[in-house]
Amino acid sequence: MNTNGGQALIKSLELEGVEVIFGLPGGAILPVYDPILDSPIRHVLVRHEQGAGHMAEGFAHATGRPGVAMVTSGPGATNIVTPLADAYMDSIPMVVITGQVPLASIGTDAFQECDTLGITRGVTKHNELVTRAEDIPMAIRQAFHIATTGRPGPVLVDIPKDIVDPRNPASAMNWNWPTDAEVSSSMPGYKPTTKGHPKKIKEAAALIATARKPIIYAGGGILKARAAEALRELAELTGIPVVTTLMARGAFPDDHELCLGMPGMHGNYTAVTSIQKSDLLIALGSRFDDRVTGKVDSFAPDARIIHVDIDPAELGKVRRADVPIVGDCRLVIEEIIKALNALGGPESRIDITPWRQQVSAWQELYPLVYEQSIDGDLLKPQYVLEQLRDRSPADTIVASGVGQHQMWTSQYWKFNYPYTWVNSGGLGTMGFSIPAAIGAKVGRPDRTVWAVDGDGCFQMTAQELVTAATERIPVKIALLNNAYLGMVRQWQEMFYGERYSEVYLSPDLPDYVKWAEAMGCVALRVESPDEVGPAIDKANEINDRPVVLEFRTDASEKVFPMVSPGTSNDQIDVGPLQNGLGR
Amino acid sequence: MPPKYHVLSVLVENRAGVLARVSALFARRGYNIYSLAVAPTDDERFSRITVVVDVEQAPLEQVVKQLNKLIHVIKISELDPRDSVERELMLVTVKAPAEVRGQIIELVELFEGRIIDVGRDELALSLDEHPERLDDLEELLRPFGIIDLQRTGRVALPKLERS
């Protein structure tokens, strides 16, 4: 016996290339924390395990590499359930290590015991309880393999204390690092399909060549597959306009003439309407989420569908595809490009100029608009975001919380680079932005990282700013303080007859500036439009500690356009400033 | 047997927790599992789960795709009853006082079942047959007074080709 389970676990993480673990120790995981002291792996000590999970997610979003979090049993494990669910919904590669009570105590209601596997089964791509020390290296190899291949996702490895505690004989083991071949043969049921079926690829090319009103509906899968370049090539070859979903912002540059921006419930008029009127929808790594389709029966009623996804379960789940293709987005797009070129030059495809002109006309008629504030009024959130965008480096990474501020950020930011948008799409997790921004900054220390947060969200995970200050992770927070759970307020205003129930938060309780300062941040309160720019410039210059800018914003501002829940995308409400235009 | 039932044969890794993963996907959607039979195959590393569920075709396809995503699931086939051979085992204890005992033994013989235990006023019997034959015998025994009844859930394999 030349090692023990605890050391083997840390060594396995090192061999998997892990640079940083986000975590917080406790009784059951203690033996694994000891060898961390001697490991080159950086450990970021969080203030709440939810923070560790979102940091790991933010790290993965920004780098494409799996994020790693480590927590103790019981409450440590339950505290990280939300990030697991978040990562599962948004297909984020993440490995979470949880401590567990000793094997003999499992199932006895031991101190800090919970059924971690049972609790997390539905919110992980896979989870595993390791019962023998010698199985640890294989379990870690499998976890990273599963998390990062096929449709990425979170994997949890539950480690009983006795198999990692050197004082316990059960932890003694001989080191053995499984080979790639051993890893794949240990999982006979796991073989993701990456190459698209050649016949289907030909069919897709034929549909593309004969479409009059095609749209590319790009989803988060483009980013997961590292397919942004391939997507651009396809769009430029064919001249087909591209919408980028909330999860795909940055997958295709916003400043590209073919980019139509975000579709969906708060998508812009052109992105929503061009999908509705299209005769061919090329869905690439997107999943026909209800926030995109609106009422499914009336979604893109005249469109034929090409649907490319690495996950076979997505094909036909919401909308039957005329050409379903299971495969990796990058590989499939590259094959489709070849198939299109094999058909001939531009003359082999139907001229879509009239469609492009129609799309441009919509863009001209319905740009995103808002009304500037008048003197003495609260700030307009859209104005703050425009200033933030224009005064920060073009490749800034932006994380956001969930609510109105998230939708405005997605709408008003210009995402011209992939992996610059870090947000919680599928689960819609309030409190995501601060820890996710910290994780992103750890992964990309060369980049400016801003978190755009709401006051409600801020109060859920602000404590991680202590982590950021302690660890010298200089993230910047733009807090849009509208004194409300704004998105819920908007629904109550629009759909519940302005009956505001439990959405008011107060603008100055807590005092965000004092709070941020107490957590080791530089903090500024911004109340008038002419202070906005200088405050942002100042924040952008600070690089040795976190900064919080609190912007006092107008609570009556609503996110438009909006497709009301349960209605058709055809009923898109462009908002009071544009109502009646062109109709 | 429910009207819209489907029989799935799921080949899985023979290890802890697999059954929970499989059944959770049905439970999450509120689908009842009508019957379930699990045992190792000829290769000890794998088990076969035969599960009968009462689900419409469209949602079933989605569940099957989700089942396929489980790391420990190797292969899933839906077995159309018309193209498969099916068997189930039933054990029954039935009231059998002297005056009806002969009738019961006759029934069991008719069905080619077996008497497996004999008590003073009771008989225990077994039948392994097509699940519908089990239904029939159960029906016919009921008037005598069934004390205990246990079925295993159906197991099935595809019919062999004959051409």
Ligand SMILES: Cc1ncc(C[n+]2csc(CCOP(=O)(O)OP(=O)(O)O)c2C)c(N)n1
């Ligand atoms: C954890 C969690 N709880 C509740 C919700 C429901 N919800 C969605 S947006 C929102 C309000 C968010 O408020 P704030 O952070 O102030 O953002 P704003 O909408 O005001 O920009 C709420 C409560 C949620 N998404 N996540």
Ligand SMILES: [Mg+2]
């Ligand atoms: Mg708010």
